[in-house]
Amino acid sequence: MPHDHHDHDHLSPSGHPYRKDQDHPLSYWQTMEIAVRELLVEKGVTSDAEIMAQIDRMDARSPADGARVVARAWTDPEFKARLLADASAASREMGFDIGALRLIAVENTAQVHNVIVCTLCSCYPRNLLGLPPDWYKQRAYRSRVVREPRKVLREFGLELPDDVTVRIHDSTADMRYIVLPRRPDGTEGMDEAALAALVTRDAMIGVGVARMPG
Amino acid sequence: MSEFDGHRWHDMGGREAGAIDLAQHDYALWEKRVDALMVLASEKGHFTVDGLRRALEDMGEQAFETMSYYERWIAAVNQNLLEAGVYTIEELGRRMEEVQARGATYGEAAEKRDA
Amino acid sequence: MPERVRVSRRMPPGHVRAPAYLRGKTGVVERALGRFANPEQLAYGLPAGKEPLYRVRFTMAEVWGAAAERPDDTIDAEIFAHWLTPVTERQDAP
Numbered sequence: 001m002p003h004d005h006h007d008h009d010h011l012s013p014s015g016h017p018y019r020k021d022q023d024h025p026l027s028y029w030q031t032m033e034i035a036v037r038e039l040l041v042e043k044g045v046t047s048d049a050e051i052m053a054q055i056d057r058m059d060a061r062s063p064a065d066g067a068r069v070v071a072r073a074w075t076d077p078e079f080k081a082r083l084l085a086d087a088s089a090a091s092r093e094m095g096f097d098i099g100a101l102r103l104i105a106v107e108n109t110a111q112v113h114n115v116i117v118c119t120l121c122s123c124y125p126r127n128l129l130g131l132p133p134d135w136y137k138q139r140a141y142r143s144r145v146v147r148e149p150r151k152v153l154r155e156f157g158l159e160l161p162d163d164v165t166v167r168i169h170d171s172t173a174d175m176r177y178i179v180l181p182r183r184p185d186g187t188e189g190m191d192e193a194a195l196a197a198l199v200t201r202d203a204m205i206g207v208g209v210a211r212m213p214g
Numbered sequence: 215m216s217e218f219d220g221h222r223w224h225d226m227g228g229r230e231a232g233a234i235d236l237a238q239h240d241y242a243l244w245e246k247r248v249d250a251l252m253v254l255a256s257e258k259g260h261f262t263v264d265g266l267r268r269a270l271e272d273m274g275e276q277a278f279e280t281m282s283y284y285e286r287w288i289a290a291v292n293q294n295l296l297e298a299g300v301y302t303i304e305e306l307g308r309r310m311e312e313v314q315a316r317g318a319t320y321g322e323a324a325e326k327r328d329a
Numbered sequence: 330m331p332e333r334v335r336v337s338r339r340m341p342p343g344h345v346r347a348p349a350y351l352r353g354k355t356g357v358v359e360r361a362l363g364r365f366a367n368p369e370q371l372a373y374g375l376p377a378g379k380e381p382l383y384r385v386r387f388t389m390a391e392v393w394g395a396a397a398e399r400p401d402d403t404i405d406a407e408i409f410a411h412w413l414t415p416v417t418e419r420q421d422a423p
Contacts, residue, residue, distance in 0.1 A: 023319050023320075023321060024319060024320060025318055025319060026313075026314065026317070026318060026319055026320050026322075026323045027285075027320075029281070029284075029285040029288050029289065030244050030320050030323070031310050031313050031314055031323065032288050032289070032292055032306075032310060033244050033247055033248050033251075033288045034244075034313045034320075034323055034324050035306055035309035035310045035312075035313050036251060036288065036291065036292055036295065036306070037247060037251060038309060038313075038326065039300075039301045039305060039306065039309060040251065040254075040255065040295075040300070043300065043301065045254075045255060045258060045260065045300060046251070046254045046255070046258070050254060051247060051250045051251065051254065054250035054253055054254055055246045055247065055249075055250050058246070058249060058250065058253070059246070117227075119225070119226050119227030119228075119348050119350070120224060120225055120226075120227075120267075120346060120348055121224065121267055121270070122283075131241070131249070133238055134235070134237065134238050134239060134283075135234050135235060135236055135237075135238075137283060138234075138235060139226055139229075139231050139278075140231040140232050140233060140234045140235065141234050142226040142227070142231075143226040143227065143228065143229040143230070143231035144231050144234075146227045146228055146350065146392075146404055147227075147228045147350075147393060147396075147398065148398045149398065149402065150398055150399065150402075151398065152234065155233060155234050156234070156236075165401060165402055165403065166399065166402040166403070167386075167402070167403045167404075167405060168402070168403065168404040168405065169404075169405045169406075170227065170348065170404060170405065170406040170407075171407070172346050172347070172348060172406045172407045172408065173346050173362075173365065173368070173382055173407035173408075173409065174362070174365045174382060174407065175362060175384070175407055219340065220340025220341070220342065220349075221340065221349040222342075222349075225348055225349045225350075227348045227349070227350040227351075228350040228392075228393070261374070262371045262372070262374075264344060264368040264371035264372040265371065265372055265373070265374060267344060267368075267372065268343075268344040268372035268373065271344060297374065298374070
């Protein structure tokens, strides 16, 4: 069987090969993907190279990018002010390729804990954080987090104090959201890179908090 | 008699649901390709993300329960491309038949024989 | 747009972005976001006018009543102006 070297040898920017899905029986929907892709290329809508570049562009995005934005906000009060005023502009200022993303940053404080959801579909700040986790797209999270957020957060291992107000942000239209988590205690001497390592994807969705150092 | 009150299946906020399933899976190449086709064809103006969501919603709850995320997305991308007249049902049907004839696995079928 | 707004109770079919759990509920405008193409037109490939979009904040008590997990927790959602009507204190009574 001839092999397409693009498919088999191509590594993602992280250096990992794509998952070996090539040997599974062909499904109807995979057949459709191949047919649609070939038709789009033949009709000049796109090209194989453009598709590969778009996959690379998406693979290059990850929660580590958002973590760098958060760490910058923790260490630079003026950047934090710009982030809270316009999170898209602040992300672009750091050099992130976020396309047309319209981002709002919501800040956790001693009194307020923010949580992001999309109850209608699965809107997510993917152009900064990469693709969403599976649970974010599923029925349980989308249904329950607007009604019983504290119970849902406990399932993620996060118990909030009674004096903290929970603010849910339902991404129902054109904006996307990122939580600016609280900077953990005991991180005063840490530099931006070390701080970024404490910022998890879940902390930026609001189902977790930043890791403690050490 | 239908008891439907206008509240559609995809509009999930506040409904009863079970525990959060934290299992995570990696995306396969064909899924990444669906994602790329969705982004590229919408950037080029052949449909909007709203058109994709409309198609996903109209596919119904059964599709949500039985199809994977990117299976639903390729169905929605195709629906919008057909509606936009980018290709015809006949072209799609012939090409899918041709793709299937190439082999039994995705790897084999993704090889273009006429290239 | 006045500060207090109520989301319409309308239940049309089709692609709309005002979630059902907020319909008929009263909230406070958190911020105006500007004008965005109407998704109810875009979804069908139709010409779409730009409509004002607001972030509206609702309390859990308003949305879920006595069933609220914590009455003063909140939900923010983006709602287009054509789904919102201004609320005066008098209309607020049940």
